[in-house]
Amino acid sequence: MDKETEFLTSLDEGRLVEAKDWMPDAYRRELIRLISIHGVSELMGALPEKEWIPRAPTLQRRLALMAKVQDEMGHAQLLLRLVEDLLAPVGRTREDILQDLFESRQKFHNVFHLEVPTWADVGIIAWLVDGAAVITQGMLLKGSYGPYRRVLRRIVEEESFHLQHGESVCMALAEGNQRQRAELNAALQRWWPALMMFFGPKDSAQGSRHQAINLRYRLRTESNESLRQRFLTKYVPRIRALGLVIPDPQLQKSAEGPWTYEEPDWVRFHEIINNRGPKSAARIRLKSTTYAEGRWIRQALAHTVI
Numbered sequence: 001m002d003k004e005t006e007f008l009t010s011l012d013e014g015r016l017v018e019a020k021d022w023m024p025d026a027y028r029r030e031l032i033r034l035i036s037i038h039g040v041s042e043l044m045g046a047l048p049e050k051e052w053i054p055r056a057p058t059l060q061r062r063l064a065l066m067a068k069v070q071d072e073m074g075h076a077q078l079l080l081r082l083v084e085d086l087l088a089p090v091g092r093t094r095e096d097i098l099q100d101l102f103e104s105r106q107k108f109h110n111v112f113h114l115e116v117p118t119w120a121d122v123g124i125i126a127w128l129v130d131g132a133a134v135i136t137q138g139m140l141l142k143g144s145y146g147p148y149r150r151v152l153r154r155i156v157e158e159e160s161f162h163l164q165h166g167e168s169v170c171m172a173l174a175e176g177n178q179r180q181r182a183e184l185n186a187a188l189q190r191w192w193p194a195l196m197m198f199f200g201p202k203d204s205a206q207g208s209r210h211q212a213i214n215l216r217y218r219l220r221t222e223s224n225e226s227l228r229q230r231f232l233t234k235y236v237p238r239i240r241a242l243g244l245v246i247p248d249p250q251l252q253k254s255a256e257g258p259w260t261y262e263e264p265d266w267v268r269f270h271e272i273i274n275n276r277g278p279k280s281a282a283r284i285r286l287k288s289t290t291y292a293e294g295r296w297i298r299q300a301l302a303h304t305v306i
């Protein structure tokens with residue numbers, strides 16, 4: 001049995017891979033890709049939410065949003081540490097990942113390239129984007145890389161607080177006056193197509209070539225479509241219970257079968273994740289500037305003896 005076959009067999013037997021273990025190059029590559037997209041998404045997702053902290057409608061909402069932004073930055077930190085360990089044997093560093101981001105070579109989730117024009121958008125993000133993320137991350141928790149599983153345990157716990165905060169914001173708006181209800185519904189119209197894209201294309205014909213490899217390496221245990229179906233089953237009834245209208249006339253569930261829905265625009269999806277979304281360039285620029293401005297702090301910390 002060659003090394004790769006032996007590795008795959010051990011994964012099938014439920015073995016967890018650790019940072020210093022031997023792993024095939026393709027496994028390391030996929031893992032770096034998966035965790036760096038996750039980590040950078042946490043980093044970039046905090047930017048539009050941070051902008052809303054001074055504009056939150058009450059002190060309590062402001063504190064909750066501040067705590068959420070802090071959590072997301074912590075998630076980015078934990079995840080980029082994992083990537084750092086995986087990059088070391090191939091001679092790359094965490095700095096390289098950030099440099100890739102600044103030079104537009106690093107991907108992050110489609111939802112974090114979009115505009116956040118109202119407080120209702122902040123509520124929809126915390127409720128439904130974090131809700132979608134919990135579904136994906138709950139699946140990744142069963143993956144074959146031990147360090148990622150352990151970090152995800154903490155992240156998923158915190159994400160479930162975020163979605164409760166988001167649900168509370170959305171419920172308050174849904175129970176508010178006519179203007180607040182209209183604002184919430186308008187935010188849902190803006191975010192629905194992005195939420196349907198969030199889980200990625202169904203199969204390789206639509207551009208999901210990494211899915212099969214990740215399933216084989218047990219880095220993931222469910223397909224994109226299975227996750228999207230679970231999201232619809234959990235959230236469509238809750239969204240409708242708030243009196244909101246989901247902008248998809250084809251959306252329905254048969255008694256036993258899966259949900260049917262309007263196929264997302266995958267061409268647009270690929271444009272967005274290749275940093276050609278409405279806010280991609282501005283957010284990457286902002287992150288690059290703040291990273292450069294914070295260099296002296298990192299240098300000072302690196303030279304501090306504790």
Ligand SMILES: [Fe+2]
Pocket residue numbers: 042071072075155159
């Ligand atoms: Fe997070």
Ligand SMILES: [Fe+2]
Pocket residue numbers: 072130158159162
């Ligand atoms: Fe979150």
